[in-house]
Amino acid sequence: MKTKVVKSDTHLRRRPATAHEVARHAGVSQSAVSRAFTTGASIGMQTRAKVMEAAKRLGYRPNLVARSLITRRSNIVGIAVPVSENPFYYAALDALSLAFANIGYRVLLFTVDPVAGSDPVLEEVLRYRVDGLVLISTSLSSHFADECMQLGLPVIHFNRKTDSRCASSVTGDNLHGARMIAAFLHAAGHKRFGFIAGLDDSSTGRDREAGYTGYLRAQGITSIERRPGNYSTAQARLAVRSLLDSGKRPDAMFCASDHMAIVALDVAQTEFGLMPGKDISIAGFDNIDLAGWRIFGLTTYSQPIPAMVAQTIRLLQCHFQRDTPATAHYVMPGELIVRSSARKPKTGLIQSNGQWVWRPGKTSQR
Amino acid sequence: MKTKVVKSDTHLRRRPATAHEVARHAGVSQSAVSRAFTTGASIGMQTRAKVMEAAKRLGYRPNLVARSLITRRSNIVGIAVPVSENPFYYAALDALSLAFANIGYRVLLFTVDPVAGSDPVLEEVLRYRVDGLVLISTSLSSHFADECMQLGLPVIHFNRKTDSRCASSVTGDNLHGARMIAAFLHAAGHKRFGFIAGLDDSSTGRDREAGYTGYLRAQGITSIERRPGNYSTAQARLAVRSLLDSGKRPDAMFCASDHMAIVALDVAQTEFGLMPGKDISIAGFDNIDLAGWRIFGLTTYSQPIPAMVAQTIRLLQCHFQRDTPATAHYVMPGELIVRSSARKPKTGLIQSNGQWVWRPGKTSQR
DNA sequence: GTGAAAGCGCTAACAC
DNA sequence: GTGTTAGCGCTTTCAC
Secondary structure, eight states: OEEEOOOOOOOOOOOOHHHHHHHHHHHHOOHHHHHTSTOOOOOOOHHHHHHHHHHHHHHHOOHHHHHHHHHOOSSSEEEOOOOOOOOOHHHHHHHHHHHHHTTTOEEHHHHHOTTTTSSSHHHHHEEEEEOOEEESOOOOHHHHHHHHHHTTTOEEESOOSOOOSEEEEEEOOHHHHHHHHHHHHTTTTTOOOEEEEETTTOOOHHHHOOOOOHHHHHOOOEEEEEEEEETTTTHHHHHHHHHHHHOOOSSSEEEEEEEHHHHHHHHHHHHHHOTTTTEEEEEEEEEOGGGGGGGOOOOOEEEOOOHHHHHHHHHHHHHHSSOOOOOEEEEEEOOOOOOSSOOSSSSSSEEEEEEEEEOOSSOOOO | OEEEEEEOOOOOOOOOOOHHHHHHTTTTOOHHHHTTTTTTOOOOHHHHHHHHHHHHHHTTOOHHHHHHHSSSSOSSSEEEEEEEHHHHHHHHHHHHHHHHHHTTTTEEEEEETTTTTHHHHHHHTTTTTTTEEEEEOOOOOOOHHHHHHHHOEEEEEEEEOSSOSSSSEEEEOOOHHHHHHHHHHHHHTSSSEEEEEOTTOOEEEEEEEHHHHHHHHTTOOOOOEEEOOTHHHHHHHHHHHHHHHEEEEEEOEEEHHHHHHHHHHHHHHHHOOOBTTBBBEEEEOOOOOOSSSTOOOOOOOOOOOOHHHHHHHHHHHHHSSOOOOOOEEEEEEEOOOOOSOOOOSSSSSEETTEEEEEOTTTTOOO
């Protein structure tokens, strides 16, 4: 390891300038300084100018810590994201973070163990008096949910439902999406079905499983080879191998997330020499970016991240403005995106926004 | 969109309990409460017990905003991450965030436009009085760097060097790594070389290009087909297409990041029917998780994220403890990881930690 | 070991 | 419009 250390010039470390100092230099009162930096405060043009001039000279920056102590609003929201290789979480985090920046909020990030849930870290986060909490795919004990509600702190589950009436949720349509996937594979003529499960204690994983198996059961198909993938690369890999190695190798496989589905694609192709869409059908859920790459061409049910984010923001803003802590549960519809990884049914395929989607009601337009 | 709104029970919203309230309930002074929650403070067993009991009853949580106002330390570091689809940034963010959690720091996340740099958002972040700044692959104007140094605020560039003597940096060995890639491809007998560039104003991108072209030039190879990929999926895709479509299609191609390299793999295979490692050699830089998947099997030079993160943490802690704002520049060595996407030289391949790596000095052990 | 008092940097009444 | 005053919830001398 090459290193180069530079002894820094011993600039006299100035503490950040305070409003008081600015006031002195500008020859005004300290509250004038405060007003100059508050949009919509009543202050004269010239006073403001004097303040701004002095502020610039001193490199003054209002201390938001002090401000939030008195206003009781930090303009910070906490976002929990599970430690995981699943790109969906990062896409969500990115979109949320950008959206929050747009409405003037900062993000306090905390990574949580996906099986432990967010409780352990939450204790710490609450001490920072965040204005809201978004939990991406992580659970929260009802104890904490209650406490947050009592504190008037809005908490929103993103991509996970919650039984608690104290927290809101915004999710994709897991139940319907998984049913659609099942219907799609069934309509394509498949007979032997497999399933790579997510985490058992995640509502998302359970709903996707319930939708899939529920539909198939209604068609008289009850034996579904199931393996636990736990949303992890390594475990999904093992699960897929086990499925493909088993005596009753399925000819259609639904993975509870795109991330696990592309693992399946990798394993099926490179380890078993199977050609997806021909020798075997593989479908996922989420429609992450990678799913659209030609090398994967994953058929999947989409989660509309932009709409989900917009809804999340709306919910929080609503809470911030008036103070009514109403909780709501949103289920955002997606679309079955048809690509090459799964055999296609004869009917129902239509083109929409430059993509092939499946709408079983419609007639085929291929 | 299905919606379900639940009118919440109008629990009387209690403001969070304060130390004062706890003190009253416990029959002690407010400073006793403070001491009870300060590790290492001198306080009697029974006083502490009384405080803790009252605190639990009231659901008291020390207000860290108020604390940091007086201690002038927020225990929060700001982390800048570029808006990009590059998985490397997220891997870095994840590792950093976890490491900071371990030493008791929270992360204030801010997403920045990769070409604009972090300046625009920084102004805002500084108002939160973070204790340190880690900038992942983003630039910072020397103006801000100066200001941060003067404020005694340590800033560390992660995966980017900086000319400023006011900020530290931790990077992989871009120059050497890129030279290794060039040497590897050259040793494998390639004659026509291509390059997919990153961002022109990133030191990382420049070093990787300089290392690659520098080595080849020393071998008498001066004409290298270059296309700008800008670390973006879409642009890399166009760049790769243009390269493969051109009259002088290279038989070896180095992409300035793994992310662009797997785009290249996708395009080469699915659009041009080329088999990587046979019809064409493709190499990347970073060694992201996906690079190791068999479907990609990307030959690449690794960036040791754990070591880089450890170094970053060490640098910051050093700054936090004693107050010497020395800046340092660390270049962490990686390894040329040999997989299937590029033709292999006859010699120099050895196995290490379950992977094939290339060390041109050693004799082959294949 | 414990309490009283001062004050971190700011906002928000309140007078003028 | 502008200055004065009183805190926000906490840590930290300083006496005892």
